[in-house]
C-alpha cells in the first residue's frame with residue numbers, strides 16, 4: 001500500500017481552518033515572548049527518529065503473544081511500513097536494522113527500496129542474547145564476556161558481520177546491547193567478565209570503518225537478575241572511554257532503576273562528549289517498553305531540555321535517535337505514530353523554554369521561578385507547531401486520524417492476510 005500526497009493534501013484541506021485557528025494565537029504568544037516560531041518549526045521538520053525493524057510487528061511477553069493482522073512478513077514489507085509512517089508524519093525517515101532478525105540478503109535491492117521510500121539506515125543492532133540455528137556455541141552463559149574464548153570469538157565474529165551488512169546499506173553505527181551477566185552470586189568473576197567484554201569490544205571496534213561509531217547500551221537487570229556486565233551509564237562510559245573516540249554511550253529510557261534522574265545522565269554524557277545514541281520508550285516499573293510519553297511526558301521534556309542545551313553548546317553533536325518499544329496491545333503503526341508525536345511534543349516544549357531567564361533564576365537561586373519556567377513550557381499545547389511542521393513537509397496535520405481515515409491497517413490485512421508473523425521480539 002502507498003499513501004499519496006494528494007490523499008494527505010485533501011484530508012489536510014478539510015482541517016486547515018481549524019488548524020490555523022489554533023496555530024495563530026500560539027505563534028503570536030510565543031513571538032511576543034521573543035521566540036522565533038519559524039525556527040522552531042524548521043527544527044521540528046528536520047528532526048528524524050529511526051524506527052527499529054522489529055517494531056513493525058506485534059510484540060509479546062514471555063507469557064504470550066497476540067499478533068494483529070497485516071504484519072510485515074519480510075524486511076521489504078517492514079521498510080514499506082516505515083515508508084507509510086514517514087509519509088504521514090515526515091519524521092520517521094530512518095530504520096535501525098536488527099541482525100539476524102532482518103538480514104538484508106540483497107543489500108543493493110534493500111538499499112534501492114529504502115532510497116525510493118526516502119528511508120536512511122541508522123545504527124545496526126547485533127544480537128548475542130539468543131542462540132541462532134546452526135551456531136556452534138550457545139550464549140546461555142554470556143557472549144562477549146564468556147569464560148570460554150571460543151564463545152567470545154563467535155560473538156565477536158557476529159558483531160563484525162553486522163558491521164559488514166550495515167556498511168553495505170550505508171549505516172554508520174553499531175549498537176551493542178549485551179545481555180551478559182549473572183543471575184546468582186558467585187556465578188561470575190566481575191573483573192574477568194568486564195575485562196573479557198572490553199577485549200571483545202576492542203576487536204569489534206577495530207573492525208569498524210573509520211567513519212563509524214560504536215554505541216554501547218547499558219541495562220541494570222534482565223535477563224540476568226543478579227548482575228549485568230554493563231549495568232549502568234558509568235560502566236558504558238568507562239568502556240567507551242577505553243575503546244576510543246568513536247565509542248559512545250547509548251541511553252535507553254527503560255534501562256534504569258526506578259526514579260533514576262535520566263536527564264542528569266544525559267547532561268553529563270553530553271558534557272564529556274560521549275552521548276551517542278538514544279532509545280525512546282516509557283515505563284512504570286522497569287524495561288516496560290511502553291509508548292513514548294504515555295506515562296512520564298514531563299520527564300521526557302526535562303530530558304529534551306538538556307538535549308536542547310547540549311545541542312546549543314555543541315552544534316556538531318550527532319545523536320542516533322531510535323524508538324525502542326514493544327507494542328503488545330496496540331496496532332504497531334498507531335503506537336509508533338503516537339511515540340513519534342510524543343517525542344516531537346517534548347522537543348517543541350524544550351524549544352520554548354526561556355533558557356536566558358532560566359539561567360538567571362538558577363544564578364539567583366530563584367527555585368520557584370525555575371520551576372515556573374519549565375512548567376510553563378510543559379503546560380503549553382505545542383501540537384499546532386507539530387502539525388504545521390508536518391504540513392510544511394507534505395505530511396499530515398493529524399497522522400493518527402489520517403491513518404484511520406485511510407484504513408491503512410485494513411488495506412495491509414487485505415494485502416498480507418490476517419495471520420502474518422513478523423520476526424522480532
Ligand SMILES: [Mn+2]
Nearest residue numbers: 217252279324
Ligand atoms: Mn534499547
